[in-house]
């Protein structure tokens with residue numbers, strides 16, 4: 001790593017009266033960009049149906065852009081009803097003729113192959129994900145891509161052992177799975193959906209988010225490369241209408257959705273009474289609870305990871321910090337010191353901590369909610385940081401003086417924005433943590449094991465992390481309660497969602 005001197009006075013972003021940290025020159029990192037030559041982006045991409053790429057039936061396309069620069073990356077086919085019909089028919093035929101009857105041990109070989117190719121092409125996937133999504137290469141390289149491969153490896157192991165999963169003696173696949181995923185972890189969410197479905201013997205039609213179609217299409221190419229029989233995986237790029245057409249298609253037996261609570265409710269209504277199986281992984285407003293006996297530096301790292309990982313575009317983000325009143329000042333001070341060291345900028349730079357906001361729409365939503373925080377009386381703080389002129393950017397932001405009734409304490413912001421609340425007793429911490437319509441995740445920071453267990457029993461959240469945050473493993477079920485949805489992904493519980501036991 002080399003360093004160069006940059007004048008702090010040249011930095012912008014000294015918001016809300018916060019002074020820059022030092023008056024003199026400061027050391028900064030030299031740029032360390034990952035080369036984008038590893039990935040070849042075509043000018044146009046088709047839909048992946050029945051093992052082939054081809055244009056939408058009506059020839060429509062939409063652009064996908066790099067949110068860090070607003071540069072158009074490619075034009076992508078926009079699926080319509082006819083394309084959904086074609087993809088579902090291909091998935092049905094593949095289910096009946098090939099994939100359903102295939103022994104689990106044979107299916108496993110394909111999943112292993114996909115996992116290995118994902119590893120071999122990891123750099124290509126990481127660069128493409130960062131270009132299309134805006135997330136830092138450090139995260140796509142070290143989190144998204146390895147975890148996606150891990151999901152295929154893990155589920156390959158289950159494919160020939162389903163009768164030993166404790167889900168009945170001869171669990172059977174459901175048929176065709178219609179799967180709709182969001183833009184925050186495009187490749188990883190595709191892996192979370194496809195791997196268990198395929199291991200269980202289902203075939204899939206996947207609809208990636210409109211703003212991040214490219215890694216799902218590269219994964220389709222990997223399916224071709226792995227020799228996966230045509231029709232087993234189909235990828236339909238397009239808008240929300242394509243997702244709606246897919247989930248309501250009569251040829252779909254199982255619907256799996258990750259995204260906003262609002263769309264999750266729409267999907268529930270659309271398929272009610274059809275007999276389709278449904279899992280919904282929706283929004284969250286997780287509490288990250290820090291007790292006075294927690295190791296402060298470690299907790300601060302956990303708070304930063306909890307809300308600033310992936311620009312806060314994380315359904316289980318620890319977006320509400322609940323800190324015990326006696327240590328609130330020191331925790332917030334240390335947090336501010338730490339945030340001042342985060343580097344925001346080029347997602348392809350290996351030193352970048354905070355990348356771009358995924359879309360103009362999402363940036364507008366974050367801006368609107370944070371403005372509501374100001375209006376309701378919370379105190380906003382951001383470290384000095386320079387926002388690039390092009391692209392969609394939002395500085396890491398902390399609100400203190402937040403009341404439970406404020407919108408920033410209740411609504412999912414889905415951005416790099418932390419709301420800080422305080423508590424005095426463990427009972428108050430539980431009451432405040434559970435004061436949300438969501439129930440996806442929570443964090444607890446304390447030295448006492450007994451207190452961790454006491455909290456975990458009382459927090460109404462699908463996942464409770466203790467002295468850590470945002471840890472994922474394919475063997476560990478993930479999912480929520482209440483407005484965060486139902487059903488689990490990962491582990492044996494995740495398999496159950498794709499099997500008729």
Ligand code: NDP
Pocket residue numbers: 180181182183184207208209210211238239240241242243244245247258259260261263264266267281282283284314315362365412413414
């Ligand atoms: P959506 O829930 O709208 O999008 C998720 C996926 O569903 C996308 O593929 C989308 O397609 C598709 N979709 C949209 N409408 C329908 C429909 N009626 N039927 C079936 N599929 C549909 O999330 P947004 O991207 O619009 O984000 C809005 C907010 O949702 C964010 O600000 C954030 O708060 C929250 N969110 C939460 C996520 C989570 O994991 N908890 C993930 C993403 C967003 P398309 O992309 O083409 O619109």
